[in-house]
Amino acid sequence: MTPPRLVPLLDQYDHATERLLARLIGPVIDSGDGADVEVPPLTDAEYLWEPAPGAWSVRRQLDGPGPGATVLVGAGEWGRDGGRPHPYPPPVTTIAWRMHHLTEMLAGRADWTVGSHSFDEDEMVVRNDAASAIDALRSAVAAWRAALDAADDAALDTVGHSTYPDGSDAEDPFLEIVWWVNQEVLHHGAEIALLRDLHRAAQS
DSSP: OOOGGGHHHHHHHHHHHHHHHHHHHOSEEEOSSSOEEEOOOOOHHHHHOOOSTTOBOEEEGGGOOOTTOOEEESBSSEEEEEOSSOOSSOOOBOHHHHHHHHHHHHHHHHHHHHSOSOOOGGGSBOOOSHHHHHHHHHHHHHHHHHHHHTOOHHHHHOBTSSOOTTSSGGGSBHHHHHHHHHHHHHHHHHHHHHHHHHHHHHTO
16 A cells, blocks of 8 residues: 555656656647647657757767766766766756666666665666667656555655665665655756757757
């Protein structure tokens, strides 16, 4: 039985992820006032579009990190710009970078909550095209939702119920992690939607 205090966060997560995926694949999305707005599927050109000089993105490993990045994170032929410490001010990032970040966070937290507890960002395949990146994001969305479905009331209060190593999971009650993931989906989803709008305007 779903703990009552988790219900509004689940509803928020479902709404945010449904809107994000609709904004990426269409064919329509609710404008907010009940009217359907047509949405074309995300193209590879949009996915990799760099909206500003020095933007962080995903790149071929052979080409090395982009401006200000020190590593390309991930497995396979492509990697995601990264490195510690992050430069200040933070770099503008592409849709590809943001989608990979969200996918990595959701899949990683799901694994470190109800999975094998072995997920490593360096072993995650970085997608270089829009269609496969959307598929990976959709799978990660479902994986984290399954982890939330498995949480009972005691789990929500348990510090370290998620042991995801790239966050504060080991120090915070699980309910706070659920809240944090929601706001990550909300704000990165909004950024991705804005970048789609900016790309369309730039082509006009």
